[in-house]
Amino acid sequence: MEVATLRSQPVVGQQFDNIEQQREAAKLGMWIFLATEVLFFGGLFLGYTIYRFTYGQVFVETSRKLDVVLGGTNTAVLLISSLLMALAVRAAKLDQRRILTWLLIGTALLGCVFVSIKGVEYHKDYVDHLIPGRHFEWHGADPHNAELFFWIYFAMTGLHAIHVTVGIGIMLVLALLAWLGKFSHGNHNTVEIAGLYWHFVDIVWVFLFPLLYLVGHR
């Protein structure tokens, strides 16, 4: 009886007064990490902003080379993955072990769909000689600044794709731990802060899609 009572209680670290303080500390730590991530991506957004205002017309022409259907589809994929993630956090709080596991796997799978579509786009860019470097070819005006746009495009989407890939790894590990019951009995902190990370990566793409794919009007 005593063992059963102990197991149904969340585990509180010695440094915390109670479970509420522990949960608040975890969320606060994650939000502070996300603030550093905002500035990490912020440097790239700043570089984009300056060059966009300096070479506006070139950016409009180079942006048209990107596949807006694939980019838009990927936006929808990430938004739906965020829905599954939010439902996963809910399932963790309600102690629904099986549902939590499947929702985490679903989130990871949609992350894989995103990265795969991104890979198809990168391959198209490679075939069309749009990857900056020795093989870059541009037949319009101002090839130097067209190449600059693609540097920015690959730096921003590449850094974002790395974040999604890390997220997929996190979701798969969490799915395994969820299946083993590690997040049961109120121990859902890890799932909740992993969710915050996933939603943040979604927000970054929400800005990347219009700024890279929908420059000017098409």
Place this chain on the structure above:
Amino acid sequence: MEPVARPKVYVWTCIALLALLALTWAVAYVDLGPFNLIVALAVAIAKAIVIALFFMHIKGSSRLLHLAAVAGVIWLLFLISLTLGDYSTRGWVPLNH
């Protein structure tokens, strides 16, 4: 056990986000001049706020978390506004070397 929202809340949040995606996509095919950028940014900011409020539970969380969430955005605005202030005012004052 922590209180949780009904699944309906999250589904509607997602539907709203997909509607905003459709809006920003559709507007990109209409020539609004400089307003294309403004509408695209406004929709992106709206989506970010919806995600933060409902998916990331900023709605209903403590003041401390609100502060941490807003801090990152404020520092980003410092970064962008001060740098653009520099770039946009270069050459205003003639320098004699």
